[in-house]
Amino acid sequence: MIRIICAVLLYSSLCFSQQTDEVDFLELNAEVEIDTLNRQVKGSVQVRFNALQNIDSVYLDAVDMSIEPLKDSPYKIVEKEDKVWITSNFKKGKTYIAEFSYECQPKQTVYFVGFESNLKQYPSQVWTQGQGKYTSHWLPSLDDMNDKLIFNITYLAPKNYEVIANGKLSRTRSRLDHKSWSYEMKHPMSSYLVAFAMGNFRGTTYKSDKGTPLQLYLETRHADKASFTYKHHEEIFNFLESKINVDYPWQNFKQVPVRDFLYAGMENTTLNIFSDSFVVDSIGGNDKSFVNVQAHELAHQWFGNLVTETSSRHHWLHEGFATFYALEVEREIFGEDYYYFKIFKSAEELKSLSDKGKGQVLVKTGGSSLTYYEKGAWALIILRDIVGQEVFQQAVKNYLTTHAYKNVTTDSFMDEVESVYGQNLTNFKERWLYQKAFQSKQTLGFLKKNEFIQDYMKLAAFRETRLNFKSERLDEALDFPVNEYLGQEAVYQLSNEDMTLALPIYKKALSTNNLFVRQAVASSLTRVPKALKTEFETLLDDDSYTTIEKSLLHLWMSFPEDRSLYLDKVKDVIGFQDKNVRLLWLTLNLATPDYEPKQKANTFQKLSGHTQPRYPYQIRQHAFGYLYQINTFTQKNYKNLMKGVFHPVWQFKKFCRELLDTLMKDDKHRENIEKLAKGFTIQEKTFFNNRY
Numbered sequence: 055m056i057r058i059i060c061a062v063l064l065y066s067s068l069c070f071s072q073q074t075d076e077v078d079f080l081e082l083n084a085e086v087e088i089d090t091l092n093r094q095v096k097g098s099v100q101v102r103f104n105a106l107q108n109i110d111s112v113y114l115d116a117v118d119m120s121i122e123p124l125k126d127s128p129y130k131i132v133e134k135e136d137k138v139w140i141t142s143n144f145k146k147g148k149t150y151i152a153e154f155s156y157e158c159q160p161k162q163t164v165y166f167v168g169f170e171s172n173l174k175q176y177p178s179q180v181w182t183q184g185q186g187k188y189t190s191h192w193l194p195s196l197d198d199m200n201d202k203l204i205f206n207i208t209y210l211a212p213k214n215y216e217v218i219a220n221g222k223l224s225r226t227r228s229r230l231d232h233k234s235w236s237y238e239m240k241h242p243m244s245s246y247l248v249a250f251a252m253g254n255f256r257g258t259t260y261k262s263d264k265g266t267p268l269q270l271y272l273e274t275r276h277a278d279k280a281s282f283t284y285k286h287h288e289e290i291f292n293f294l295e296s297k298i299n300v301d302y303p304w305q306n307f308k309q310v311p312v313r314d315f316l317y318a319g320m321e322n323t324t325l326n327i328f329s330d331s332f333v334v335d336s337i338g339g340n341d342k343s344f345v346n347v348q349a350h351e352l353a354h355q356w357f358g359n360l361v362t363e364t365s366s367r368h369h370w371l372h373e374g375f376a377t378f379y380a381l382e383v384e385r386e387i388f389g390e391d392y393y394y395f396k397i398f399k400s401a402e403e404l405k406s407l408s409d410k411g412k413g414q415v416l417v418k419t420g421g422s423s424l425t426y427y428e429k430g431a432w433a434l435i436i437l438r439d440i441v442g443q444e445v446f447q448q449a450v451k452n453y454l455t456t457h458a459y460k461n462v463t464t465d466s467f468m469d470e471v472e473s474v475y476g477q478n479l480t481n482f483k484e485r486w487l488y489q490k491a492f493q494s495k496q497t498l499g500f501l502k503k504n505e506f507i508q509d510y511m512k513l514a515a516f517r518e519t520r521l522n523f524k525s526e527r528l529d530e531a532l533d534f535p536v537n538e539y540l541g542q543e544a545v546y547q548l549s550n551e552d553m554t555l556a557l558p559i560y561k562k563a564l565s566t567n568n569l570f571v572r573q574a575v576a577s578s579l580t581r582v583p584k585a586l587k588t589e590f591e592t593l594l595d596d597d598s599y600t601t602i603e604k605s606l607l608h609l610w611m612s613f614p615e616d617r618s619l620y621l622d623k624v625k626d627v628i629g630f631q632d633k634n635v636r637l638l639w640l641t642l643n644l645a646t647p648d649y650e651p652k653q654k655a656n657t658f659q660k661l662s663g664h665t666q667p668r669y670p671y672q673i674r675q676h677a678f679g680y681l682y683q684i685n686t687f688t689q690k691n692y693k694n695l696m697k698g699v700f701h702p703v704w705q706f707k708k709f710c711r712e713l714l715d716t717l718m719k720d721d722k723h724r725e726n727i728e729k730l731a732k733g734f735t736i737q738e739k740t741f742f743n744n745r746y
């Protein structure tokens with residue numbers, strides 16, 4: 055399962071003065087140069103706006119920028135308090151054009167990745183993340199999402215990159231060692247959806263059923279992974295467009311994976327930038343499905359990009375809808391059981407939180423992802439169940455077409471539903487939109503209509519029962535043809551049970567040949583009994599990097615006499631993009647003294663070297679974790695850890711800070727780290743002295 059973490063908007067339009075009452079920005083044309091050497095962004099902007107009142111000044115947000123008006127500018131244009139102020143005597147109803155140039159060194163929103171080394175494996179990239187991070191850090195624009203503009207941007211970058219951005223690529227030009235890419239939009243959008251990604255990318259174009267160009271990008275080194283990574287992409291697009299029943303509202307749809315991305319994916323208009331952890335080969339594709347993230351971000355092109363919340367109070371109109379429609383896509387591709395299992399799990403999570411008194415109102419500022427995404431999706435599932443598929447679909451269509459390219463509130467949607475339904479939905483609104491408690495009774499009633507869920511719940515009800523009273527049930531759950539969810543549940547219930555009774559059931563689970571049932575055995579059985587050794591060893595041959603990783607570890611722990619055999623077998627397996635198998639292999643190699651004894655120093659170097667900033671954060675995190683387990687850190691490792699403490703990916707930053715806290719509690723590590731303090735940068739010193 056993949057948890058999608060799109061940026062949650064931390065701001066509300068209330069934080070800003072209501073400039074939208076005084077001016078309507080219409081179009082922004084810009085030429086933007088990406089200076090990779092100085093990590094700067096500079097450019098020129100031409101902005102067209104309509105004065106809605108007689109006013110003397112309008113502004114664009116522009117954080118830490120130096121601004122230069124054109125020489126013969128008819129307006130006074132100055133930078134003040136993170137805004138570009140354009141001052142003159144603007145008359146109500148008239149349209150104006152202002153031009154200026156700017157320069158900045160963005161502290162966030164634009165990320166320069168891989169420039170600290172020239173590792174061939176990890177070519178440098180520059181990409182943006184505007185939601186929750188403000189596009190105004192690199193492009194003068196509007197932090198308020200209630201004013202939508204048409205953005206036409208030409209990007210200038212060194213020739214060896216490919217620049218991918220919003221809209222249609224209308225022209226490219228080469229200028230000496232630089233190249234320019236001109237992208238044009240047809241329709242207006244909120245500024246947080248402006249984005250670009252540049253890197254060593256190559257694209258392939260397909261066409262949807264209705265003729266929309268679908269452009270799939272990958273780094274050239276990953277060219278052979280396109281069909282596995284983007285599996286189902288056409289089906290997703292065509293299915294979603296027909297399910298939503300409103301034509302895709304933009305010129306094209308592009309997808310590009312980037313390294314060290316802050317979230318799973320981001321729905322920039324016409325451009326899904328997503329984490330390269332979803333780039334997979336034929337084996338990785340069995341474990342990591344990109345279907346959910348593809349569908350989720352694509353659904354946002356309607357829900358969020360075409361119709362945009364007026365403020366974060368209505369954020370579920372983005373995330374609830376995107377989650378709901380991604381589930382519909384998964385149901386189409388993976389089937390009913392998959393769908394019901396997933397919504398069952400999400401209901402369980404919401405119920406447990408709600409039972410602890412931590413339920414949240416859906417229509418509210420500052421909700422958790424679980425609320426906006428999962429509770430939002432559930433609200434729509436129940437709503438559709440109440441009004442019926444036909445009414446639901448018509449109401450969604452009316453909602454999208456009435457408010458196209460504009461902003462919406464929860465009422466904008468509910469009014470359309472009530473109008474098509476012909477009755478008010480007060481009870482639904484009270485229970486689902488404005489109540490903290492999760493409506494678990496109603497949810498359960500809905501779920502129980504599904505036969506598979508009934509079977510699953512019957513089996514799950516045995517979790518607390520001792521094995522001798524339920525072994526027949528578990529055995530039955532593994533009958534051919536096995537249902538993978540029931541099969542996995544049966545395996546998990548064997549944990550910590552009497553092995554004599556459990557053994558035949560484990561054997562049966564392994565003989566199902568179902569990848570995920572077998573994976574459940576690999577993951578949950580940490581001490582493998584001798585009687586299961588031969589069967590368990592076959593897990594090392596499964597087409598799953600997760601299964602290989604888990605079974606290698608558990609075999610290594612259970613059978614010390616065969617450690618070399620296992621290490622030999624997995625020697626050449628790398629795993630996912632985060633090298634999960636490879637890094638475990640290096641660690642187990644180091645912990646097996648008689649395996650490749652003469653190469654131990656070299657093996658350690660390999661593991662230890664993966665903590666360097668030039669590697670993706672997921673690899674570094676594994677490497678730090680394993681070094682901690684073997685309790686060996688070099689001076690370089692400490693230095694690399696210190697750099698991780700400031701990483702833009704918050705999960706990794708948190709991991710590094712916590713690891714550093716743990717090491718500082720140990721006398722030996724503390725002494726070593728303190729010795730390095732003299733060489734710290736000012737930023738590192740400040741952090742270190744404040745924390746310890």
Ligand SMILES: [Zn+2]
Pocket residue numbers: 058059060350354372373376
């Ligand atoms: Zn989302």
